[in-house]
Amino acid sequence: MRSSSPTSASGRSTKRSKSNPKTPVQKSPFADFGSYLAEKNRKLRSQFQAETSFSGDGKGIFHGVSIFVDGHTVPSSQELKGHMLRHGGRCENYFSRSRVTHIICSNLPDSKMKNTLFSSTLEGPSYELAEHSSKICKQQKLPAFFGCKSISSLKDVEVLSDIQSNSRAADGFGELSNTKCLHTSDVHHSTLTDPNFHSRLHFIGTWRNRYRKRFCNMLKGECIKSNVDSSTSTYKTSIIHIDMDSFFVSVILRKYPELLDKPVAVCHSNNSKGTAEISSANYPARNYGVSAGMFVRDAKACCPNLVVFPYNFEAYEEVADQFYSILHKHCNKVQALSCDEAFLDISEFSDLDPENFSSVIRKEIEETTQCTASAGIAGNLLMARLATKFAKPNGQCYIPSEKVESFLDDLPIMALPGIGRAIGDKLESKQLRTCGQLRLISKKTLHKDFGAKVGDMLWNYCRGIDDRKVEVLKETKSIGAEVNWGVRFLNTMDVKRRRAGAKDPLKFMGCGDCENISRSMTLPVATDDATLIQRTAKQIFASYHIDVTEVRGAGLQMSKLEVMGTNKQGSPALPPVCLLDMSVIKDLPVDIISEMNDAYNGKLYDLMRKHDEDQKSKINLWSGSPPKWVEKFEVSNSLILNLTAQLYAKYGVDKLLSPILQLLISLYPLILRSSSEEPLEVRFDLCELLLQYIELKIDSDVEELYLCYLLLERYF
Amino acid sequence: MDRRNITPQGQTAHVFVEFLEVAVSCIVFLKGFYPAGAFERRRYMNVVVHKAKHPQLGNYIHSATFGLFPFIQKGLIERVAVIFYDKDRVPVERFVFKLAVNQSRASPVEEKSLEFTLRAFLVKLEVANPLMKSLPPGGSWEITAYFRALPEENDATDARMWVPTDTKQWLQPPRITPIKSMSSEPLKVQLYLEHPSSTEPKEQEG
Numbered sequence: 065m066r067s068s069s070p071t072s073a074s075g076r077s078t079k080r081s082k083s084n085p086k087t088p089v090q091k092s093p094f095a096d097f098g099s100y101l102a103e104k105n106r107k108l109r110s111q112f113q114a115e116t117s118f119s120g121d122g123k124g125i126f127h128g129v130s131i132f133v134d135g136h137t138v139p140s141s142q143e144l145k146g147h148m149l150r151h152g153g154r155c156e157n158y159f160s161r162s163r164v165t166h167i168i169c170s171n172l173p174d175s176k177m178k179n180t181l182f183s184s185t186l187e188g189p190s191y192e193l194a195e196h197s198s199k200i201c202k203q204q205k206l207p208a209f210f211g212c213k214s215i216s217s218l219k220d221v222e223v224l225s226d227i228q229s230n231s232r233a234a235d236g237f238g239e240l241s242n243t244k245c246l247h248t249s250d251v252h253h254s255t256l257t258d259p260n261f262h263s264r265l266h267f268i269g270t271w272r273n274r275y276r277k278r279f280c281n282m283l284k285g286e287c288i289k290s291n292v293d294s295s296t297s298t299y300k301t302s303i304i305h306i307d308m309d310s311f312f313v314s315v316i317l318r319k320y321p322e323l324l325d326k327p328v329a330v331c332h333s334n335n336s337k338g339t340a341e342i343s344s345a346n347y348p349a350r351n352y353g354v355s356a357g358m359f360v361r362d363a364k365a366c367c368p369n370l371v372v373f374p375y376n377f378e379a380y381e382e383v384a385d386q387f388y389s390i391l392h393k394h395c396n397k398v399q400a401l402s403c404d405e406a407f408l409d410i411s412e413f414s415d416l417d418p419e420n421f422s423s424v425i426r427k428e429i430e431e432t433t434q435c436t437a438s439a440g441i442a443g444n445l446l447m448a449r450l451a452t453k454f455a456k457p458n459g460q461c462y463i464p465s466e467k468v469e470s471f472l473d474d475l476p477i478m479a480l481p482g483i484g485r486a487i488g489d490k491l492e493s494k495q496l497r498t499c500g501q502l503r504l505i506s507k508k509t510l511h512k513d514f515g516a517k518v519g520d521m522l523w524n525y526c527r528g529i530d531d532r533k534v535e536v537l538k539e540t541k542s543i544g545a546e547v548n549w550g551v552r553f554l555n556t557m558d559v560k561r562r563r564a565g566a567k568d569p570l571k572f573m574g575c576g577d578c579e580n581i582s583r584s585m586t587l588p589v590a591t592d593d594a595t596l597i598q599r600t601a602k603q604i605f606a607s608y609h610i611d612v613t614e615v616r617g618a619g620l621q622m623s624k625l626e627v628m629g630t631n632k633q634g635s636p637a638l639p640p641v642c643l644l645d646m647s648v649i650k651d652l653p654v655d656i657i658s659e660m661n662d663a664y665n666g667k668l669y670d671l672m673r674k675h676d677e678d679q680k681s682k683i684n685l686w687s688g689s690p691p692k693w694v695e696k697f698e699v700s701n702s703l704i705l706n707l708t709a710q711l712y713a714k715y716g717v718d719k720l721l722s723p724i725l726q727l728l729i730s731l732y733p734l735i736l737r738s739s740s741e742e743p744l745e746v747r748f749d750l751c752e753l754l755l756q757y758i759e760l761k762i763d764s765d766v767e768e769l770y771l772c773y774l775l776l777e778r779y780f
Numbered sequence: 781m782d783r784r785n786i787t788p789q790g791q792t793a794h795v796f797v798e799f800l801e802v803a804v805s806c807i808v809f810l811k812g813f814y815p816a817g818a819f820e821r822r823r824y825m826n827v828v829v830h831k832a833k834h835p836q837l838g839n840y841i842h843s844a845t846f847g848l849f850p851f852i853q854k855g856l857i858e859r860v861a862v863i864f865y866d867k868d869r870v871p872v873e874r875f876v877f878k879l880a881v882n883q884s885r886a887s888p889v890e891e892k893s894l895e896f897t898l899r900a901f902l903v904k905l906e907v908a909n910p911l912m913k914s915l916p917p918g919g920s921w922e923i924t925a926y927f928r929a930l931p932e933e934n935d936a937t938d939a940r941m942w943v944p945t946d947t948k949q950w951l952q953p954p955r956i957t958p959i960k961s962m963s964s965e966p967l968k969v970q971l972y973l974e975h976p977s978s979t980e981p982k983e984q985e986g
Binding site for chain 1: 878880949951956957958959960961963968970972
């Protein structure tokens with residue numbers, strides 16, 4: 065049966081309903097379905113217009129807007145139609161790309177997306193349309209898009225992106241059995257186990273999650289400019305790269321305006337002999353030669369009156385939020401790069417002067433946050449970014465397309481983003497230093513020397529070509545965490561290994577001169593189970609065959625993340641009670657135990673109590689002389705236990721089991737054949753005996769244990 | 781080491797270290813790592829043992845084992861292993877001497893009896909051949925000691941004999957085959973073989 069969805073691209077419904085009362089089966093005045101539909105639409109439209117005739121002013125807020133309601137919506141399509149009528153809009157019953165400007169639906173499956181080319185989708189929580197209509201603002205974008213449940217419900221994959229849990233995992237890794245060469249197990253780094261410890265990298269890394277949580281719901285089109293004619297026009301792309309100036313320092317200096325023109329830097333420590341790294345320095349400080357990444361002692365050396373402030377993460381969060389709120393207010397195509405840096409795609413505002421737009425935004429940022437920002441404006445991401453570098457501090461720079469080439473002529477290749485030391489050195493060896501020089505090289509040569517991808521990138525970039533689009537909030541594709549400070553023993557995965565012959569690191573607990581090694585492993589199924597991740601990570605780490613003392617840093621990255629779907633299986637099956645390991649359960653936190661207890665209908669607590677009693681009453685079978693088990697077995701009902709005890713009593717010496725076993729075997733061979741039929745308690749007693757024996761002997765006499773093992777294996 | 785140490789720990793350590801030198805020589809000989817001509821037969825506690833004739837080999841074994849003396853005396857050594865590697869520096873077989881020296885003992889030690897008990901190791905080693913794995917071509921071997929605590933840097937002269945190692949490890953816990961265990965105050969020594977477990981993954985290239 066052909067689907068009767070009205071969203072097919074041709075705009076014609078293929079509904080062939082026999083029971084449609086409007087189509088008389090026998091005699092139809094319409095030649096074919098097409099003419100019927102045209103007539104129907106005309107009729108509906110005239111009905112619609114009749115209803116709108118009573119609305120007073122010629123232009124309501126929905127003037128020029130024509131909606132199509134696709135699927136079930138709340139409020140109903142009738143209501144929507146009513147609202148549209150009242151405010152000068154139109155409502156189409158059948159979708160037609162030329163007539164419909166907006167589609168309203170309550171969920172957005174791929175089929176609908178594919179069939180209609182959206183120029184932009186706005187998502188937002190559902191709310192009463194009537195209330196919103198009352199906020200009459202002519203330029204407001206149609207706010208009638210309802211929450212798309214399937215897309216915006218991103219559940220953050222909770223992985224080891226938190227340093228705290230990383231340190232817990234690190235402790236767990238201490239169980240690697242074969243690599244415990246050194247028994248120094250003290251964790252030297254105090255900051256890792258401090259839950260309040262913040263590092264700036266941790267802040268930047270987890271910032272993205274916070275941003276997503278906050279701004280996913282904000283993308284509901286509070287954009288001020290209207291956007292009616294969006295689907296067909298081709299426009300020149302215009303990108304703004306906006307970047308706050310010395311972010312960490314500026315935020316802190318909000319409270320110390322008198323220091324604005326003094327050299328200030330942000331760092332963990334103020335120690336003039338310290339090796340903490342400066343994370344941000346303001347422009348007066350930079351004039352002295354202070355730069356980010358420098359040790360604080362070196363910074364103080366070139367700038368003795370440098371004022372050093374510690375980090376203030378709450379303030380950074382506050383300002384970053386303000387920054388992004390402003391950006392989102394002005395434009396809905398924002399690609400966030402960092403807590404203080406973003407790309408804006410303003411191509412759709414073709415009637416605006418980009419320079420003006422940019423200065424408006426920058427002014428607002430400065431007024432709201434008291435921190436300045438710089439902006440670069442150009443036709444693509446690459447040039448915009450390069451322009452910003454030019455514009456700093458507190459300035460903006462516009463590179464129109466005709467000026468691109470001259471701008472790039474003398475620019476060093478290494479200044480291009482994405483070009484690092486490796487490529488730079490290689491080009492340098494060919495006497496290529498500037499983009500102008502690079503332009504002379506053919507694409508084929510670049511492909512040959514650097515491979516297709518890098519070759520293309522080089523060829524494009526030196527000409528200022530960059531096709532990348534501004535990417536709005538995407539789902540995380542990968543997530544990772546890395547520690548390379550204070551790592552001194554067991555850690556995981558991406559491992560920094562001390563280069564052979566390297567000196568001790570300059571920085572206290574720093575990673576020093578290292579080589580980076582990385583390995584990867586693909587899991588068969590997506591998981592968010594911390595135990596599984598931990599186990600896999602342990603395996604990878606063991607495969608490095610590395611001496612743990614050489615490890616200087618470690619990181620874990622998970623990629624190809626998927627959105628966590630709804631859990632269809634419900635809660636996992638409970639293991640049967642008898643298989644629970646009581647000692648493990650007792651170590652769980654109290655609220656989890658009570659949850660489990662509920663799951664087991666209250667039986668868990670009883671079992672735990674019983675286990676405790678058993679533990680207390682457990683006797684050490686091997687203590688005493690003769691050992692206690694002899695007595696116990698002698699009075700037992702089981703023949704095998706009796707015999708064992710008697711033999712020991714007669715011949716046993718000095719808590720050695722193997723001779724007894726040998727005697728048992730030689731004197732009573734038949735007994736052993738039937739040992740598997742013994743009742744459960746007998747077997748349990750024997751096992752207990754052997755277990756305790758192993759514990760007793762493992763430190764001193766492994767040979768004896770081995771003997772017993774061989775005997776048991778052969779004869780039992 | 782000619783001077784006699786008065787402390788019981790010193791005596792024990794001395795006995796053990798001597799024994800260790802002999803034992804390591806035996807092991808290396810038994811594995812057939814070097815041609816038989818590199819060894820000469822000697823007698824140690826009424827047991828025929830093989831001592832290295834080649835000066836470099838002998839020196840290595842001697843300096844290695846006697847270099848451990850101060851650490852054993854302090855009870856810092858937990859295990860001493862003779863490890864045989866294949867050509868990729870992955871361990872193939874390990875002879876591990878696990879020892880525990882009782883630090884609290886005060887009375888002097890009967891050296892002779894201690895030596896005598898250690899003799900049993902050597903005897904057992906001779907017949908332990910079937911337990912051993914065959915040596916792969918192009919391999920290497922070394923002596924490794926596992927410390928309970930890192931030695932301080934001020935014992936510079938002796939510590940320099942022993943350097944920290946970055947030996948590769950097996951992924952899975954190894955299969956252990958005990959050879960001999962001895963416990964005689966104040967020394968407890970156990971000798972066992974370690975082989976990679978059957979679930980050990982094969983080495984991949986790169």
